Amino acid sequence: MSKKLVSNLLIDYLEDRGVEHIFGLCGHTNIAFLSQLEKSSIKFVNVRHEQISAHMADGYARVKKETSVVLSHLGPGLTNAATGVANAALDSIPMVVIAGDIPSHFYGKHPHQEVNLHADASQYEIYRPFVKRAWRVDRPDLMPEIIEKAFQLAETGRPGPVLVSVPMDMFSKEIDSALFERVKHHTRSITKPSIDDEKAKEIIEKLVNAENPVIYAGGGVILADAAEELREFNEHFDIPVAHSLMGKGVVSDDSDLTLGMTGFWGTKFINEKTRTADTILALGTQFAEADSSSWESEYTFDIPNTKLIQIDIDANEIGRNYPVEIGVVADLKQALTVLNRVAKELYPEGKTNEKVKQEIAENRKAFKASNEEVRNDNSFPLMPQRILADVEAVIPKDAYITTDVGWNKNGVGQQFPIYKAGSILTPGGFATMGFGAPAAMGAKIAAPDNVVISLVGDGGFGQNPAILATAAEENIPVIWIIMNNSSFGTIAGLQKAHYDTTFGTVFDKSPDYAAIAKAYGVEGIKINAADEFKPALEKAIQMNKPVVIDVPMINNPVPTDGHWNIMDIYSPGKKVHHASVK
Structure with a gap:
């Protein structure tokens, strides 16, 4: 019998499975695992906030077409990551979250940072509404079969995240290495259902x-x-x-x-x-x-x-x-x-x-003609269509693009041409503000030879500017184009149209994101005229390093002929949509 620490054997398992990156943040419950990871071929991508790690892992999984792995601490670490994990869940992205948990011998005592005041040893239950399954490892000898089940469940059927919550003492217990050897015999290629x-x-x-x-x-x-x-x-x-x-x-x-x-x-x-x-x-x-x-x-x-x-x-x-x-x-x-x-x-x-x-050709020609004026508009701040036109003119066809929410999601979906399946990463079901900027870093790690552009609003980028610390430390050459309308623009347009106010949706003072980027050690470019943007983007692509381009944008709504009945809730029978916010 050969005994080794669970933390060591778990890393061996992940290496054998082909895991190349783990995204996460330290905590006292996971450093036994993290310390062993230092000796591994697996690259640990260190972040400053757990939501960043989950969104990075999401973008990585979409581009790599593999299950991503997130490492989290208990309590606030796990709840910080929850938004990113839920976003992955609603978009059916395979992910295994390994989270430290309270020591098993402290069940019922509510130790340091335990979550759930009204239930003992229940932190894993927080994820139950959105992960495919949440496990807690109550015996060290069960870790091999739980982690194997976790990957299989994340990848099969409708893909999605799973949680493996590990009481911290379990990482430091010894088990027979044969228990992990046994699960290696299980197939990792499962035949998928077809039709007759x-x-x-x-x-x-x-x-x-x-x-x-x-x-x-x-x-x-x-x-x-x-x-x-x-x-x-x-x-x-x-x-x-x-x-x-x-x-x-x-x-x-x-x-x-x-x-x-x-x-x-x-x-x-x-x-x-x-x-x-x-x-x-x-x-x-x-x-x-x-x-x-x-x-x-x-x-x-x-x-x-x-x-x-x-x-x-x-x-x-x-x-x-x-x-x-x-x-x-x-x-x-x-x-x-x-x-x-x-x-x-x-x-x-x-x-x-x-x-x-x-019919399609004629409609496409008519739509392009109707958009031509705004695509060439020299106004400053820039028209959103002009920003998209310049991006389209500059980036290679095999570039990856991430969006966030607002104009960069809805306008891109409507107007921006995509030529390669899977090359645009969008937060769909959860429509999470704050997804696009970190997801781009995960995409770039998965596809280092491709240009990766993040189209993101100032509201979305402002959710977690600490992504820049990771970008600088890991030298992840993503280009963030901040379509900056100094507001939560889509909501401001709704509020203006229906209630004639922009209270709580427009910012009186907007940060200088180019200056913030420089403070993190990242290249920052502030656009001051419409004709500055296109050459700035060309320069950023040539630099091959992380670059933030802060682009002031007019807060015009995405044009739409469609319908969403929230409009009828706000303004029954009036057929009101969005309004431009000056």
Whole structure:
């Protein structure tokens, strides 16, 4: 029998599993693990706030297409990380959170920093509403099977975070190393569910016999790494593709069959195409509220008048918001592989639809023309469309972009072209302000050879400027473009439109983020005229080091033809949306 400390064996396990980075922050409950990590091949990415670590791990997992690992302290460490972990949960990002916990021999005594005044030894229960499972390791010999289950659960089915809460004394106990050796024999490659040929044939026949079918793609296509299979399928039959916010980039924006984003920030043309479709094939989408115009049938989707075929890895999503005619629980990459094979067997020549391609081309041309003036506007502060136009002109097509919330999320979803699936990282379900800036650092660590740009508002960047300490220390060459309207702009626009005030949403004094960057040891550039921004971004890309570009921006709302019924709650029957805030 060979005995070793749990902390040592756990690190050996993670190395064997291929973990290359752990994101986190120290605490007295996890330093037994952290001290052993110093000798490991795994790189520890040290942060100044646990929310940063969770968002970095989220961005890393999206780009690396692997489960990320977060290390947290108990109590305030775990609650600080909770927002980032919940964001990952709602966007189905695989993550294993390893958190220190109170010593097991102090259960019931409420020791230092324990959370939950009204329940003993229950900190792991805080995460239960949003993680796929929360474990507490009550015996050291159970650590091997719990950590193996944690990774398997995070990665399979609908992916998502899990929590392994480890009483600090468990890290320092010895167990037989054979217990960890045993779990290594378990497969780490699990066959994912697919569909049978008969069901594939039924789906294909319904699409072929439809007069105006539409494919509606969500973020699940990207999570399944099925964008290429989707492209092959929709091009075989010339079926146009609309997408959710999280499905942005799943089909290239230069494809002649890409409609664009639906819902509140979708255009009238796109929403009408989905609303009047006779059949929709929905792939990996939950039909979220903003994407579906609050599920009101006059705006974006008119289901069940439109027949719905829905394929998703999560059975809970099938029929959650709209009734389906055909529902299939399957991995999208597997399902689309079968659909493509059967489609070519049944219809080897496929179908063509030049009419819909022409409609898309004409709409795209008209939208571009309607936006041309603001994209070239020399006003200062800059128009948001001008900022996006200059970014589009400068960055390479294979760049990764993270957004936060507000103009940089909604405007990018509506107007900014994305050519590579998975190259845009957006906080979807939780819409977390503060996601974009740290997520970009995780993305850059995962893809060091790609340019990584974070489009973020001053409100979002201001959530956690301590990201800059990590960027400087680790030399993570991300470019943060702060679209700075000195406000929580989207909310200010709502409040102004409906209540004629901007109380609590506009800042009288806005920090100089370029100066703050320099104080952290990061390059900071303050833009003082519209024509300064584009060369500043070009310079930042050439520098290949962390750079903050603070860009004053006019606080105009994202134009929208869609609907969100919060407007009706604020101003019943008035059809009021957002207002510009000067």
